[in-house]
Amino acid sequence: MLVSALLMSVGINSCLCVLLFILYSILRKQPHNYEVFLPRRLVAGTSKRRRNKVARYIPSVRWIWKSWRPSEEELMASSGLDGVVFMRMITFSLKVFLFAGIIGVFVILPVNVFGDQLTQINYSDWSANSLDIFSVVNLNTRSPWLWVHFGAIYLVTAFVCCLLYLEFRYIGMKRIEHFHSSKPQPNQFTILVRNVPSSDGATVSDTVDRFFRENHSSSYLSHVVIHRTSKLRSVVDNAKKLYKKVHHKKQADPQRVKKTPMRFFSRKDTPEGHYEKVLQELEHNIRLGQAEVSSPGKEVRAAFVSFKSRYGAAMALHMPQSVNPTYWLTEPAPEPHDVHWPFFSASFMQKWLSKIVIAFACLILTALFLVPVVLVQGLTNLSALEYFFPFLTLILSMKIVSQIITGYLPSLILQTSLKIVPPIMEFLSSFQGHICHSDIQKSACNKVIWFTIWNVFFATVFSGSAFYKLSVILDPKEILFKLAVAVPAQASFFIAYVVTTGWTDTLTELFRVVPFMVSYVKRSLEPTEEEFEVPPMRYHRDTPRVLFFGLLGITYFFLAPLILPFIFLYFVLAYIIYRNQFINVYEPKYETGGMFWPMIHYTMIFSLVLMHGIAIGLFALKKMELATYLLIPLPVFTLLFNEFCRKRFMPIFTAYPAEVLTKRDREDQNDPRMGEFYDNLVSAYQDPALRPLRFSGSRNDSLTSPLLSSTSSEV
């Protein structure tokens, strides 16, 4: 890639950025776009629908400043600890790339440029030079200037490690603070018990009750046995959908509804009485089903067990329970609305098998994803298109069209196919035995991170080289040399990648392109004021993308420091835009309590070690023996540092310690509201499919009433 090409790309993309920002600032002020761009404020009622008509069409930049403004406390209040962790990932990257950027641009870049490995630079015509003159490739073998890189590597590693330590500590502290400041929550008092042993004659419920009464008598409160409800659940879900539609129809103007081309019950317009009858029938069926499922025969050998104090719950959680360690397995209970109910219905064998199958599927998907993509890309060359679609011949013969097709189509296909990966991974994770949605999301996030690193980074770096040969993989020394040759060679590709894909990715996120288009189409079809939902934040989609740019920056920081300013700009954009999805758009659906941070930490450590590996290979190739040997301790120390962090901070992320629990418990002792809380706790973990339902009649409230107020026959 030439400097001119890069400058062109930067210019075009910057202009696009400014234009799109202006467009966004206008679009977001249009009332009919509020649902897309400001759903949270709409729900909260802080944004009025009507506005000054003129001001609506004047672009403004206030929202950019606004998005810098909110403090971490506000963010915590609006998006929970997970939102804070996500934003801290971005500010962490900003700090790292500010530091690395200064070193890179003002120290390493000049050193690289004045190297003499490549042909002399044509100073008179800057733009005609290759980007390679900015990279380490430009330095001679045994060049003493390489010691500058050596120092920079140590310096940046130390800086990143210090920052990682501080962040891990900060987020661990936040986690504890968050726990201290949170209201009493059912999951703090509850554990999940699995593999309840069967005893003759007694139901699971009786067994659980007797066991905890005997062994944890001082703190045991109540329990809810889980039932096999997968079939019933689908019936209830269908009934709820039907009810919602009918309810919506009833409230809307009947005359207007008939005029719209799109209808929910288009086949026959039955009178209201008929709906009532159908719903009554459904209600009756569901009640019968609930009674059947509630019988002991349908019990799953698992239960949610609640305790009188957080300390009591933690005690039962940590202590080995049974003489046979495969029985009475305990784990922390998720939040009630976070429970992934379908999975409890699966038998042990099913769970075990699905786990293995899913792990295998992920591996295959990650390793072989590129094969069909490359095949499709191969089909999109000009001659193939002309063969399959002869009528396009004329259009294809135009120069600009052919350029777009050969230049953009393959990368468009790759990007589009990458977009479908997070949902696929989430789908796969949901079969993996996780008991709550947040675990599923966490697991999906992890999968997507490794998927991205493998399919974007390594696939690009080794494209065309025989990396897939097993013999190379088995020889660690060979891998380092291969990396040292292949990674710097792709520097200009990744610089272009950051400028184009990175920036446009964040802008796509800003415009919420797909929801925007969906909303536009819907509005044009049926201009009713339909109900809308605040979209949940999908961390497994965004975290890997942001992390990948961090990985790129760290890996390339001394190889091609030219990448650093662009990555820094990417993170500035990301900061503005994500700060803005959090305030206006996304709402947290469930809280993992900052559990994403360890994943981020490990990915950063991986980036550092990868960078060290490449550096070792490169220094060896440049015949700097001493520097090579002096670099070897660096990854070792980094891994030791990682181990230290794991020991030092991970326990806070897996369980709350005794001193925190007893403090919270003491605070609650004198709280008069705890009586009511305990009453609700008893039924908090009732399966939604077993809750009483009422569709017919006038009391529709039961459908939308909060979970805790429903009474249960279980306890």
Add this chain to the structure above:
Amino acid sequence: MLVSALLMSVGINSCLCVLLFILYSILRKQPHNYEVFLPRRLVAGTSKRRRNKVARYIPSVRWIWKSWRPSEEELMASSGLDGVVFMRMITFSLKVFLFAGIIGVFVILPVNVFGDQLTQINYSDWSANSLDIFSVVNLNTRSPWLWVHFGAIYLVTAFVCCLLYLEFRYIGMKRIEHFHSSKPQPNQFTILVRNVPSSDGATVSDTVDRFFRENHSSSYLSHVVIHRTSKLRSVVDNAKKLYKKVHHKKQADPQRVKKTPMRFFSRKDTPEGHYEKVLQELEHNIRLGQAEVSSPGKEVRAAFVSFKSRYGAAMALHMPQSVNPTYWLTEPAPEPHDVHWPFFSASFMQKWLSKIVIAFACLILTALFLVPVVLVQGLTNLSALEYFFPFLTLILSMKIVSQIITGYLPSLILQTSLKIVPPIMEFLSSFQGHICHSDIQKSACNKVIWFTIWNVFFATVFSGSAFYKLSVILDPKEILFKLAVAVPAQASFFIAYVVTTGWTDTLTELFRVVPFMVSYVKRSLEPTEEEFEVPPMRYHRDTPRVLFFGLLGITYFFLAPLILPFIFLYFVLAYIIYRNQFINVYEPKYETGGMFWPMIHYTMIFSLVLMHGIAIGLFALKKMELATYLLIPLPVFTLLFNEFCRKRFMPIFTAYPAEVLTKRDREDQNDPRMGEFYDNLVSAYQDPALRPLRFSGSRNDSLTSPLLSSTSSEV
């Protein structure tokens, strides 16, 4: 090796066995040998010193039958669970080698003998045949008979795994039973807390007290802070030794003492008054030292914390305590007399460094142990001896002497140097950061096992071959082939090894050769009735030896089944002899609660996988492709089985589950003796160096009084 040589060796060793058994049966009846052969019965008072003079010299076999007789309950009572585990290791091996022996001798051996790879067997002169005709080497490439071996491998693996499962379950059950039947013990109610954080102004004692009062108020009882007492301890130990000697002297006849050539205070015979004065001074100094050490400045940031119930102690043990997970680290407390006090004095940095240094030292010792041994062996050839000791030339020229020197001396040197390994390993383990003697012994046992496997098995198998080349070690396939060639080639060596070393080892153990000789020398020098101590069982010395023969048997069972009857006989001998030295000689000093079993289990699994590896290599060499591939799942399944056992049983070995603890606690609730127990519990973990001492005056009881009755100023 020829059949004739083996027969000769078996004959000689069998005769020796019988002779030595007869000799033992006479020697053990001599009253002056009671101290060596029957110390436990002597202490228990079940054996009278005087006896019928004639019967004393008639050999008897009653003791052999007696050693078969005691039930497991008796063994449990006399030697604790560790003794039971040790004996079950031997009975386990007996079962395995009865089963494998029948298959090996009646199925595999005939198949091997009628193979035709080697030269035809000379049926007329059996003894002239090489032992190799009994081994698998005798079978042709692609011989269909190899499928018999294939089946036997699967069969024996399945049998061993079943047996391992049953044993693990049985010993886990025994452990729980043992806990149920044991009296309340201080360690059941106590945990050790380390890394107590420092708080301004407060002593460690105050900090511990406040923390547990706040966070475990319902069950917390008391605590004992540990002090830095290494210097004081040496003073106290010296004073105790001096006191003992003086005490002993005072009680013995003064006239007789003066006549004996060996004396404790030979330099000057001071009068009794002088001793008293010296002891009074020492006592005073120790009191001053104790007062100094008890000051907060000498506190170690660790404490034994006792609770009102076992459940309470377990609760504090399992729960994470602090927001900073590196503080308030909890672990189960060892038995009070099992505590390894010196180690608490070391600082964190010292501990950490010593851990790394020791690990490295063990590795070096294990890897390079053979180098000096081989050098010494090299020095003992005839010409070298003649050169260094010219006066021996005449003796060395005799044929029988030279044969003994070339034949026995090298192996004698090896065996002798192997004998010093367990003490070395125990010494090394004592610096490794273990807080109790039983852990040290366990760790030493583990080290000795791997030492033996490496230095006896692998060193023999690969003697002379270039196994040490790193490239071979890095290629797993190559290792299997090497093993498949080298292991069967050493079959006759190991058969001879079992016949000679195995049998004589157990006999040496029977005769307690060294203590016997020491006692003999002592008696001849000073024929007083000296105090003697019952020797403690040193599991780290005996377990690896027994296990190694198990490994040999499993590894060779299909390669050279001829080894099996000899190994079976070895275990019969071991059973008789160890059963006997448990009843009569050794006494358990501390109880690990069967913690040796997991180690035994893992070694057996290793033996199985090693056997599978050799089998895979061998089948590949014999060009049995199908069988080779069909064997690959076997080690995988074995390792999965091991993982299952670890999951299923290990938790019982690391901590007692809640249901067991609450049951025991309930039983104790109505016990009137618990009040007294709690009183003693408060001071059970007092450092012995800080206990009040009284050498002078008449009250000497305080020295020998039980630990629990001493009062402490700490709590």
